[in-house]
Amino acid sequence: MSAQQLADACATLGFPLQRSVLANLENGRRPTLNLSELLVLARALKAPPILLVFPLGEADRVEVVPGHELDTWEAVKWFAGEMPFPGGDQDEVNAWIEASKPIALYREHDRLVEGVQLAIRESAPGSGRVLRESLRKYRERFRQRGLTPPDLPPELQHVDAATGPADPER
Structure with missing residues (x-):
């Protein structure tokens, strides 16, 4: 899908994103996007949003928070609420269990x-x-x-x- 096709698909979904914004995201000139942008991009790409966050199958490890890398599958499981953040102390694990x-x-x-x-x-x-x-x-x-x-x-x-x-x- 070209950047223009993706921009058109986002506009059809009611959340226009300029082709230039998408190009800047793709080449790293724009390093962030907000949650609404992430969700509309996932819908337009017909992909689970989590795969736009974590490149499962494409990278072995990812930096999930500054200074903390995880195995990509562990990052996906943490994000999906399937496991606590690795390496936390017992209080953090207990808080995660309750929150999840x-x-x-x-x-x-x-x-x-x-x-x-x-x-x-x-x-x-x-x-x-x-x-x-x-x-x-x-x-x-x-x-x-x-x-x-x-x-x-x-x-x-x-x-x-x-x-x-x-x-x-x-």
């Missing part, structure tokens, strides 16, 4: 939703009931932590409904 709990909740929620959907597709009523109840309880954990659980797909909307069908079978 919402990420773990959302990941487990996705896993439960996928499990219920699979049970429905495979007409496995027993496992479907158990998984739906687990999902309902899990969504309650979100609320207890003051978080809003993700939207449920249409076929699972009943999970939150107190007066909805107790166990719809398919």
